[in-house]
Structures are given as structure tokens and as C-alpha cells.
Amino acid sequence: MKLRKLVALSAGLLLLLIPMVALAGGGAEEEREEEGLEIVTWWTAGGEAEALSALIDLYREQYPDVQVMNSTVAGGGGSQARGVLASRMVGGNPPDTFQVHGGAGIIGTWVVDDFMEPVTHILEDNDWMDVFPQDVIDILSYEGEIYSIPVNIHRSNVMWYNMAIFEENDLNPPETLDEFFEVAEVLQDRGITPLALGGTDGWEPTHLLESVLLAELGADGYRGLWNGNTAWDGDDVKAALGTFVDMLDYINADQSAITNIDAAEYVAEGEAAMTVMGDWVHGFYLAIGLTPGEDYGWIPTPGTGGNFIMLTDTFGLPKDAPNPNNVEKWLTVVASREGQDTFNPIKGSISARTDADRDKYDVYLLSAMDDFERDSIVPSVAHGAAAEVGWMSRLNDAMTFIVEDKDIEAAAAEMQSLADQYAR
Amino acid sequence: MIRSKREIRKAVLLVAPSIVLVGVFVYGFILWSLRTSVSAWEGIRPDYTFVGLQNYINLFRSTRFQIDLWNTAYFTLFFIVLCISLGFLLAFLINRNVRGEDIFRTIYLFPMALSFIVTGVVWRWMLNPTFGVNVILANLGLPSDWGWYTDPTRIAGFHVALTALILAAAWQFAGYTMAIFLAGLRGIPSEVVESARIDGASEIYIVRKVIVPMLKPITLSAVIVLGHISLKIFDLVMAMTGRGPRFATDFPGVFMFETTFTGNRYGEGAAISIVMLIMVAVVVVPYLYYSFKRED
Numbered sequence: 001m002k003l004r005k006l007v008a009l010s011a012g013l014l015l016l017l018i019p020m021v022a023l024a025g026g027g028a029e030e031e032r033e034e035e036g037l038e039i040v041t042w043w044t045a046g047g048e049a050e051a052l053s054a055l056i057d058l059y060r061e062q063y064p065d066v067q068v069m070n071s072t073v074a075g076g077g078g079s080q081a082r083g084v085l086a087s088r089m090v091g092g093n094p095p096d097t098f099q100v101h102g103g104a105g106i107i108g109t110w111v112v113d114d115f116m117e118p119v120t121h122i123l124e125d126n127d128w129m130d131v132f133p134q135d136v137i138d139i140l141s142y143e144g145e146i147y148s149i150p151v152n153i154h155r156s157n158v159m160w161y162n163m164a165i166f167e168e169n170d171l172n173p174p175e176t177l178d179e180f181f182e183v184a185e186v187l188q189d190r191g192i193t194p195l196a197l198g199g200t201d202g203w204e205p206t207h208l209l210e211s212v213l214l215a216e217l218g219a220d221g222y223r224g225l226w227n228g229n230t231a232w233d234g235d236d237v238k239a240a241l242g243t244f245v246d247m248l249d250y251i252n253a254d255q256s257a258i259t260n261i262d263a264a265e266y267v268a269e270g271e272a273a274m275t276v277m278g279d280w281v282h283g284f285y286l287a288i289g290l291t292p293g294e295d296y297g298w299i300p301t302p303g304t305g306g307n308f309i310m311l312t313d314t315f316g317l318p319k320d321a322p323n324p325n326n327v328e329k330w331l332t333v334v335a336s337r338e339g340q341d342t343f344n345p346i347k348g349s350i351s352a353r354t355d356a357d358r359d360k361y362d363v364y365l366l367s368a369m370d371d372f373e374r375d376s377i378v379p380s381v382a383h384g385a386a387a388e389v390g391w392m393s394r395l396n397d398a399m400t401f402i403v404e405d406k407d408i409e410a411a412a413a414e415m416q417s418l419a420d421q422y423a424r
Numbered sequence: 425m426i427r428s429k430r431e432i433r434k435a436v437l438l439v440a441p442s443i444v445l446v447g448v449f450v451y452g453f454i455l456w457s458l459r460t461s462v463s464a465w466e467g468i469r470p471d472y473t474f475v476g477l478q479n480y481i482n483l484f485r486s487t488r489f490q491i492d493l494w495n496t497a498y499f500t501l502f503f504i505v506l507c508i509s510l511g512f513l514l515a516f517l518i519n520r521n522v523r524g525e526d527i528f529r530t531i532y533l534f535p536m537a538l539s540f541i542v543t544g545v546v547w548r549w550m551l552n553p554t555f556g557v558n559v560i561l562a563n564l565g566l567p568s569d570w571g572w573y574t575d576p577t578r579i580a581g582f583h584v585a586l587t588a589l590i591l592a593a594a595w596q597f598a599g600y601t602m603a604i605f606l607a608g609l610r611g612i613p614s615e616v617v618e619s620a621r622i623d624g625a626s627e628i629y630i631v632r633k634v635i636v637p638m639l640k641p642i643t644l645s646a647v648i649v650l651g652h653i654s655l656k657i658f659d660l661v662m663a664m665t666g667r668g669p670r671f672a673t674d675f676p677g678v679f680m681f682e683t684t685f686t687g688n689r690y691g692e693g694a695a696i697s698i699v700m701l702i703m704v705a706v707v708v709v710p711y712l713y714y715s716f717k718r719e720d
Contacts (some may be wrong), residue, residue: 079686086468086688092468109688113469200666202682254553256669257574391689397488404576404670 040098042081051347094318101384102314108388118145135377148314156309169244196272198265215303216240218374228423283348308375311383460694479695511601544663547592583672608642
């Protein structure tokens with residue numbers, strides 16, 4: 001009878017679902033003894049993915065018995081990966097290790113809620129505490145323990161400029177904010193967009209603001225923004241917001257429609273003269289065939305010379321990771337001089353260590369390394385090193401308003417109320 | 425109608441799996457979202473501390489959400505009006521036994537086969553202020569300084585930037601309404617139209633007084649389908665414009681996604697999704713009620 005078949009079929013389908021659900025939830029229990037190492041990242045683009053696989057190859061050379069599983073979750077600049085990660089961690093099925101922005105990005109999200117094991121001993125046991133700058137250790141630490149190992153360092157406060165435009169107009173790249181406005185005025189008069197700024201992803205104005213805040217407040221004042229020592233509604237921050245608003249007079253008209261890479265491309269093509277963006281722009285320029293020091297130049301964002309806004313990708317050890325010993329080996333490889341020098345030249349970032357093999361890095365990266373050794377290092381907020389993601393996302397919203405409204409008082413008040421809620 | 429107990433048992437068995445699945449995965453999760461929306465959950469670890477309506481109060485106080493609601497209202501209005509009028513026009517023209525009807529029908533229906541992501545990417549390039557259709561307009565000597573989705577201008581709460589999204593969405597769904605109206609037009613008995621014609625009614629009069637009234641139920645279903653699409657709009661916006669200048673092209677769906685999954689503010693994110701659910705329910709539930717009542 002037909003009906004009976006249908007009943008049997010639907011009952012069968014339901015029965016099929018049950019083991020599927022069980023499998024999805026309980027995969028961890030079936031893991032065998034310390035054979036594997038699962039690494040979750042969101043590195044899918046060319047250089048990033050290559051850099052990771054080079055690092056994994058290095059690990060395999062040293063530990064050939066470990067089955068490395070490279071779980072890349074594509075999409076959304078990491079937001080997809082973070083979604084997958086959140087459900088796995090909360091569901092009690094953590095991966096062995098995962099990519100996470102160092103600093104508040106990992107501390108606010110994972111450490112405070114007690115999802116992570118401290119990994120300070122990996123640096124201590126290998127006598128590596130001194131090869132990582134103290135500023136970096138401070139940014140990565142929470143209550144005296146380090147919770148993740150940085151695999152790279154990117155710099156946020158870099159101004160990229162089109163060298164041809166500066167030569168033709170007989171201008172020098174601006175080192176101070178005053179010089180910036182002088183140069184911008186000249187360029188504007190000659191019909192060249194002085195500053196390219198993006199906005200599609202919501203964080204680009206915040207990226208520019210963090211440089212301006214640093215320029216106006218200095219390193220200590222800037223650090224104080226994130227622990228409550230510097231008032232957001234004080235005169236210094238208002239001055240910085242005023243400078244930011246003044247800069248908006250010199251940007252491209254389609255700010256909200258372009259990404260940070262589009263903005264960099266405007267500079268490459270000579271449609272704009274300068275852009276403030278992290279040093280992945282260098283990797284982008286190399287990829288489209290430009291020559292550093294000929295086609296494009298770079299200096300610290302005006303007013304931030306001597307300071308280095310850093311962001312970093314790190315790996316940590318989740319509580320209840322299935323293979324903690326393999327993770328410790330992985331973190332040791334990541335932190336090693338060889339590991340750093342394998343990963344970073346490919347990724348287009350610098351080593352988090354101060355003893356990197358300089359022969360492996362190109363001209364821009366060498367200049368960044370020199371600054372990294374000398375400068376005061378402060379965390380980036382636009383990239384999750386200075387503030388936890390809740391604060392960051394609401395700061396981005398406030399920035400979206402100020403770009404159009406140009407209302408400094410309202411922005412300062414809103415930012416102060418965010419700091420009241422989040423600073424610690 | 426008399427049914428045997430055996431038959432009833434079978435019927436229950438048959439629908440039980442879907443009732444269980446829908447119960448858990450739709451209604452169960454709605455209740456879960458509801459619970460989250462009145463909780464203090466921020467960060468990764470679930471925190472169901474009851475905070476009453478605090479998340480909703482914060483939400484309705486936030487300028488961004490107010491903009492989102494306005495945007496939703498305007499977008500829904502213009503999107504539906506444009507789809508219905510364009511769809512009706514296309515269906516009406518095609519229904520006049522034009523040559524190559526099949527080809528036109530297919531062409532107009534094709535955009536429906538795309539996902540909103542594809543539509544969004546295509547229209548994002550086309551309406552880019554620096555190298556999109558503005559270039560064509562400039563070559564034709566027409567005004568070409570349109571900002572499209574980068575235009576922050578507001579007129580009575582309506583963001584001009586929304587026009588770009590409305591155009592793209594209507595482009596995709598006008599074909600769908602055309603198909604619905606075409607089916608409706610074909611369903612109108614030719615006797616009715618012909619007798620009106622014999623009575624001396626003009627073509628325009630026939631459209632106004634005969635065809636349009638007879639298409640009312642179909643128009644209603646089209647409005648419902650389009651309405652719930654536009655109230656939940658997300659993928660098109662993400663692919664095409666993002667939040668836009670001063671949130672000119674921001675919608676509750678985008679706000680929900682960013683709040684929950686990039687900001688880890690689960691309580692507030694759930695509150696946004698509940699508000700969206702209520703908005704859709706306001707549109708859909710009366711319609712379902714109405715159509716069930718008619719079936720009885």
C-alpha cells in the first residue's frame with residue numbers, strides 16, 4: 001500500500017537525521033589519541049594561504065607523525081570563520097587552534113570568558129620573552145599571562161602615496177598634520193584628490209581615525225583611551241575628531257562605495273595622491289606589479305612618526321582542545337625564528353620577533369622592521385587589537401555618522417559612553 | 425465526512441515528522457531568539473540574565489535603527505509599487521499576442537534565476553559613480569554626476585541612495601510579477617472581456633473596470649511575496665552597497681548581522697531579528713488568515 005510506504009519513508013528519513021545531529025555535536029569524543037592538529041583560519045587569498053601552508057610544511061618536517069588538518073573557513077573577512085568558531089567553542093567541540101586577532105580581539109572574546117589556556121610558558125621555556133618587544137607582550141597579555149602567540153605583525157599607521165604625483169607637483173610627503181593640510185590644499189587646487197578613503201566594510205574611517213588619535217594624543221594618551229585613563233570627551237580627542245573632520249574635505253566623493261583596496265588602487269592609478277591604510281596595501285601593490293620606492297612611497301601617517309600601530313594574527317590553545325600537545329608544538333613552531341621568517345615574507349608582514357633574518361624581507365618590510373624595533377608600539381582598534389569586538393563595531397557605527405554629520409560633540413559623547421561601558 | 429480511526433492514525437503519523445521538525449527548527453528557535461532578545465548576552469558565552477525590554481529600548485533609541493526602519497518602509501513601498509506596475513505593464517503587453525512572446529517572457533523572467541548576490545555585484549558596478557552608467561550618460565551629453573548609492577542626500581527621510589537598490593531589486597522581481605500577472609490575465613474568461621467590448625467599453629475602461637478588479641487576489645499575493653522579501657532584504661544590500669553613507673542603505677537585516685556576528689552582541693541582535701519577525705508577521709499573517717478563511 002502506498003500510504004504505508006510513505007510512512008515508512010518519512011520515519012526512515014527522521015531516523016537518518018538523528019545520527020547526523022549526533023555526529024555534528026559529538027565529533028570530538030571520537031578523536032583518537034593525539035594524532036591530529038586542526039587549525040582553523042580565514043586565510044584564503046593567495047599570499048595568505050601560501051604563507052600558512054609554508055608554515056604547516058615546516059611543522060610537518062619537524063613532526064611528520066602529526067596529521068595536520070587545515071580548516072579554512074572562507075568569507076566575510078573572518079566573520080564566517082568567527083561564526084563557525086563560536087558555535088564550536090560554545091558547543092564544546094573546539095578546534096585545536098585557531099587564527100585570532102591578538103590583543104583585545106582574543107582577550108575580550110575568548111580569554112575573559114575562560115575559553116583559553118595561557119601559553120606564556122611556551123615563550124618562557126624557550127627563552128623567547130626578550131625577543132618579542134615588551135609592548136607586544138603587554139598587548140597580548142591578560143592578568144599577567146599571554147594567551148596567544150603572534151605569527152605576524154602588520155602596521156596600521158602607514159600613509160601610501162603616489163610618487164609621480166608628489167614629484168610632478170614638487171611636494172614632499174607630509175610628516176606632520178600641518179604639512180598634510182598644506183599638501184592637501186595644493187593638490188586639491190590642482191584637481192587631484194588628496195586623500196583616498198574607503199567605507200564599504202564600515203571600519204575604514206576608524207582606521208584613519210586611529211592614526212589621527214595617535215597623532216594628537218601621543219602613544220600614552222592613545223593607550224589610555226582603551227583602559228579608561230584618557231577621556232574620549234576631553235579636548236584632545238575632540239581636537240583629533242576635528243582634524244579627522246577637516247581631512248574629510250580632501251577625500252574622494254565615493255568614499256562609502258569603495259573598499260580599502262579600491263582606495264589604494266586610486267593612489268596607484270594617480271586618481272588620488274595618498275591613502276592611510278595597513279601594510280597589506282604593500283602586498284597588493286606588489287601583486288599588481290608596482291615597484292616600491294618608484295611607483296609608490298610610504299611614511300608613517302602624518303604626526304605618528306616614532307609610533308607603530310600594530311595588529312597581529314595569533315594562535316592560541318583552547319581549553320579542551322583534542323590534541324593539546326600537538327598545539328604546543330605548533331605554537332612553538334609559530335613563535336620560532338624560523339617559523340616567523342617562513343610565514344611573514346610570503347604573507348607580506350613582519351616577524352613579531354626582533355631577531356628576524358633580514359635577508360628574507362623586502363625593502364618596505366625592512367623599513368617596517370626598523371620602526372618596529374625603535375618605535376613605541378600601540379594596538380590598532382580598527383583591527384581588534386585595542387578593543388573588543390562589541391566596542392569596535394559600535395565605534396565603527398559612530399564613525400559612519402561623523403563622516404556625514406561632522407558633529408564632533410555628538411561623536412565625542414557617544415564614544416565616551418562606549419568607553420564607559422567597555423574600557424577596562 | 426467520516427474517517428476511520430486507522431486513517432486518522434496514518435494521517436497523524438504522516439504529518440508528525442514535519443510538525444516535529446517545523447516545531448523545533450522554526451518555532452523552537454523563534455522562542456529561543458525571543459529569550460535571547462530579553463537577555464544580557466554579549467560576548468561568546470551565552471548569558472540569559474533577564475534584562476526585560478532593555479535591548480528593545482536601546483534599539484529604538486539608536487539612530488541607526490531608526491534610519492533602518494525608515495529605509496525599510498521606503499524601500500518596501502517603492503519596490504512593490506515598481507514591481508507591480510512594471511510587472512503588470514509587461515504582462516499586459518505580452519498578453520496581446522505579440523510576436524516572439526516566448527522570447528520576451530523568458531528574457532523578463534531571467535533575472536529571477538539569479539541570486540541577489542549576483543544582482544548586487546552587477547548593479548554595484550553599473551551604478552558606480554566613477555565608471556558606471558554615468559560614463560554612458562556623459563558620452564550622451566546627459567547629466568552624469570549622479571552619486572547613486574553614494575549620495576547622502578535625504579528628502580523627507582528618504583535616502584536618495586536607496587533608488588539604486590530599488591532599481592536593482594525591481595529589475596530582478598518585475599519579471600516575477602509579470603509571470604504572475606500573465607497567469608492572472610490568462611485566467612480571465614475571454615467572454616467577460618468580449619462582452620464588455622460588445623457593450624462598447626473602451627480598452628482603457630476594460631482594463632480599469634474589468635481586468636484590474638479581476639486581478640485583485642493575484643495582486644495581493646504578489647504584494648505579500650514582494651513585501652516579505654523587501655522586509656527581510658539582506659543579501660542584495662551586502663553585495664551591492666553595504667551600510668552606505670550615514671547608513672543611507674542600511675537595513676535591519678544588515679544591522680542584525682553586524683551586531684550579532686561581528687559585534688558579538690547577541691541580545692541586541694536577537695531583538696532586531698524579533699522586530700523583523702514582527703514586521704513580516706504583520707504583512708503575512710492577515711493574508712494567511714484571509715486565505716484560510718476562504719478555503720473553509
